[in-house]
Amino acid sequence: MFRPASVLAAALLSLPFSAHALESGPKSPLPVFDLQRLHLDPAALGSLVVATGRTLAAGQLRVSLNYHYEHLPLHFQTRWEPGDGTGLVENKMTAHLTVGLGVLSWMDVGADVPFILSQGGKPTLEYFGPDSGGLATPWLTARAALLRQTKGAPLNVAVALTAGLPVGSREALAHEDSAWEPRLQLGYVGDGFQVGGEAGVFLRKRRDLGPVSYDPRDVVGNELRLGATVTSLQGETTRGEVSVLTGIPLDGGRVGAELLIAIRRHALSSLDLYVMGGPGVGAGLDTPTFRFVAGVSWATSKVD
Template sequence: MFRPASVLAAALLSLPFSAHALESGPKQPLPMFDLQRLRLDPSALGSLVVGTGRTLAPGQLRVALNYHYEQLPMHFQTRWEPGAGTGLVENKMTAHLTVGVGVLSWLDVGGELPFVLTQGGKPTLEYFGPKTGGLATPWLTARAALLRQTKGAPFNLAVGLTAGLPVGSREAQAHEDYAWQPRLQLGYVGEGFQLGGEAGVFLRKRQDLGPVSYDPHDIAGNELRLGATVTSLHGETTRGEVSVITGVPLDGGRWGAELLIAIRRHALSRMDLYVMGGPGVGAGFDTPTFRFVAGVSIATSKVD
């Protein structure tokens, strides 16, 4: 005899077990790429993240240690929805060591060594995100000044090349098989202010994350990277800067942009303390909803 009450009771009792089976189902690692795209400028001449076409003086050395926090640096959405949410990576903390040195009057070189301290999030569909820290992609950079205001040019102009080394941790989602970022930087130093802008192409192996989110627009690949900054040069001890950076996908995907506001204080003649933070906008899956950086730098002479 068919008993509706018994069937309903059995169905209700099975729901917790079904849900548990779905949550504990097989999960796969993500396609491999470095989640971190923000580059800190080792010389920090003007902006901490946007070049201004200037180079460090010959023999000048700047070393900085930075703490870096990101909120929701990896989450999937079809439109920009600011606020809290869930994602494969919800909170991420990274330490960055940067070194910049002036080689010639028109050339400086530098490096960035990031280390993921901790990160975590929630599985999405059949994929799990990184839950461990580790060494991220180290970066080497070189910049050559083509035009300099100090030599009578109307503005500063430089070309730069940043290259990633393929030694980052795969478990921390911090590895690129190859990564190159050639850039053109432009700047102008006025009376008490400085303007800067840069345009470059971020070249890396294309990775399709459509199977993760079931959306063909979720792609990690080549990008046009643009940045602009304005900095105050007033004051002997404290100055501010406002920077905007954006990524325009070239292999499909969604765009993302960030507004970053920084305050730098010259604690000593050769030591700077600074903080920087701001929101991310756009529906790019690797654009954090908020970013915060705090750091200290020591230089052989005052950088800016």
Template sequence: MAQLPDSLPSFGLQRLQFEPSGLGSLVVGTGRTLDPGIVRVSMQAHYELLPLNFARTWDPNVNVFGLVEHKLTGHLTAAVGVLPWLQLGAQLPYIISQQGQNYRTTAPPNGQGLDAPWVSVRVAPLRMKDGAGLNLAAELAAALPVGRPEILGRETYAVNPKLQLGVMGEDYQAGLEVGALLRPRHDLSPLSGREQDVLGNELRLGATVTSRGKNKTSTRPELSVLLNMPLQGGRPSGELLVGVRKHLVGGLDLYFLGGPGLGTAIDMPSVRLLAGASFATGEAD
């Protein structure tokens, strides 16, 4: 025990990336971009249960303690259509509260403060609006090197390139996203006592099916599946997220999203819950 590290390395604990345009899913891109001049801004409260738990097994009810047990984050996201095929996006997270328990000799990263902001650029060479058979887009997102490292609010670097495909029917749309998270490798097995407790580069897959709003006050359900496959010795994980979005008047939406985390990766929360509101300056979805 005396030889165990007594502090965590600095890394970004937040793994979920939002879809700032809100076109399709709230968390999976469908290859679409906002029309030129359209701006969408959203605010959401984001709760995670056991987002950092070395003792977790396949059943999250077996072990209910961790270095981070409860985490509440506020997110401000924005996207703007620049050209018919070009969109810019940004995400600004702030850790409102983060609480956990000591694990052996390691103290939890309790506290609040700025998490790393993300910026993104998306190009869409194929659009069904222009007569193509599907929507196709490529996006590059990167984390800015700011945030509080002592509360696991930043990486030295983090880049997330992705390719998005999507199709739309009269009352539904579906999307597929293939990407990679590129970040420094952190081996936490000396702290956890388990092999493969490693954070590093990973392949990311996402799929979604959502309904399409028939009018300005319609309700839109959505189902999204996220899979994370480690490339540097970590543990695979996934999430099943179910959401509903209510269109209100004047471009205002209210929404809820939540679901369980799957697998035994140390940075996969057992449960994720999200509630928020968005406003668009024109027809967004």
């Protein structure tokens, strides 16, 4: 015998279980790309992140070890809301080993090898964010000076090429099949200060994260990357730096920018201690709302 009241009661009782089953259902993997935007300059002759057209002296070696924290490096929002919101990656900690070597008086080479210590966030729609650590994309750089103030030129001008090795962890969202960044760098060293800037094009495969956020502007791909810095050269022990980094998407997406302030302390003639931090500005999905770096570097001779 059909009993409408019994059927209705059974349907109502099943709603919480159906909702829970839907909520805890399988999640889709994210498109794979390298989430890390910041590349430390192995030579650090300009600021820690923006070069000024200078190269390490022939035979000069600089090695650094860095701790790197990022807040909300992968999030989806339509406007800049510092410190607000949740993300697929909310907190990320990375260790960076960098090595720079002067090959010739006008050429140096370098490497930035990041290793993700930990990261975590909250699922978005049907997607889980990465929750594992591991090796991230290592970056190799070669730089050649075209003009040098030490040779009578009015400015320091250099060209650099940075390439990512396709060995980073896919599970940790730290892998690029192919990534290149040619850059033009220039700067001027004055009495107790230097200014500099660089412009480059970051070339990588386009990934559409619109299916994750349901927003067609959430895209990672080719970018025009610009940087500028002012650094102090006054004093024997302490040096201040201010740098600005901007990414302008060429394949769709949103503009992201960062302001980073650093202080270096020359503990010894060959040993530097430093801290750097600042906010991210803009609604770029891979621009953190804040980052902090602390590190130590050793060089065969004083870098600045």
